[in-house]
Amino acid sequence: MKWTIDSDRPIYKQLVEQLELRIISGLYSPGDKLESVRDMAMAAGVNPNTMQKSLTELERMNLVYSQRTSGRFITEDIKVIEDAKRNLAFREIESFLEKMKLLGFGKKEILLLMEKIEEGETKDDHFKC
Structure with missing residues (x-):
C-alpha cells in the first residue's frame, strides 16, 4: 500500500490513519514486527520524528506495542483490532451521512441510493431516488 500525504492536515495524523487501516485490513497481521522508524519514515517520505509521533499514537491506541530491544509489533489482541475497525467504520459512515x-x-433516499449502487447501477443509468 502506497503512502499518501496531503498538505491540508497534520502529517502524523495521516500516518496514524494509514497505519491503522493497514492493521485493520490485515495488511499487517497481529504479532507482525514493524520496520524501524527510520525505514518507515523513508518509505513514507517523512521526517523520522513525525513517524515516531504516529507510532506513539498507535501505541496509545493499543494497536502497536514496543519491546525495548526488539522493536514495535502489531497487537495480538484481536478485540482491540475489531474495536478499531468498528470505530473507523462508524467515523466513515458518520462523515458520509453528514x-x-x-x-x-x-x-430513505440515502438507503435507496446505496441499494441501487450495490446492485450495480451507476450515475449514468439515470436513476431517481
Whole structure:
C-alpha cells in the first residue's frame, strides 16, 4: 500500500490513519514486527520524528506495542483490532451521512441510493431516488 500525504492536515495524523487501516485490513497481521522508524519514515517520505509521533499514537491506541530491544509489533489482541475497525467504520459512515444530508438527501433516499449502487447501477443509468 502506497503512502499518501496531503498538505491540508497534520502529517502524523495521516500516518496514524494509514497505519491503522493497514492493521485493520490485515495488511499487517497481529504479532507482525514493524520496520524501524527510520525505514518507515523513508518509505513514507517523512521526517523520522513525525513517524515516531504516529507510532506513539498507535501505541496509545493499543494497536502497536514496543519491546525495548526488539522493536514495535502489531497487537495480538484481536478485540482491540475489531474495536478499531468498528470505530473507523462508524467515523466513515458518520462523515458520509453528514455529507449526504448537506446535499439534501434524506434517510430513505440515502438507503435507496446505496441499494441501487450495490446492485450495480451507476450515475449514468439515470436513476431517481
